[in-house]
Amino acid sequence: MSRIGKKPVPVTGGVNITVSPDNVITVKGPKGELKQAIDRDIKVTVENGEVVFTRPTDQIRHRALHGLYRALVANMVKGVTEGFTKRLELVGVGYKASNQGNLLDLSLGYSHNILFEIPKELKVTTAQEKGENPKITLEGIDKQLLGQVAAKLRSLRKPEPYKGKGVKYIGEHIRRKAGKAAGK
16 A cells, blocks of 8 residues: 555645644535545645655554555545546336435335435436336545445345346446256
8 A cells, every 4th residue: 555655646726635733634626625534643745736645654554544545535636526426227127216305215126115315415316218227326526425325225135146136336247146957
């Protein structure tokens, strides 16, 4: 991870980065604002349009934190400029998804519909084309929160290996198994 930590994070136009004395870094951009607490051992400096991270020693803990915080801040900068998107697909007969604001209504083959509250920091859209599987699109600036919500949605009905039914990421490959062997 230390090689990642040595790379400075480029700050593009429209992004303002401030580091408070208690080591909380704030990234403001056109899409919003994100904050991240940094370990007190890691030093953060903003200079010449770049954010530079330095560690005090070569201990394993310091090397790991060095790369971790560099990656987190790089994701924050990308989030406030471009944003992140996760797309999920519902594969199965009768599976449906609809939303009203940030309340997602899922029909996943259970005896009841699942109402899932999406955090207000994220934006959700659903689409159902004729002849295609229903799709859910999540957008937001916080990569960690976006991934966590997408994983929670997927866990409501994980794709099974025999028919591939369930909630899966678009582009995800499901390892398929053969069914029961034919009769004797």
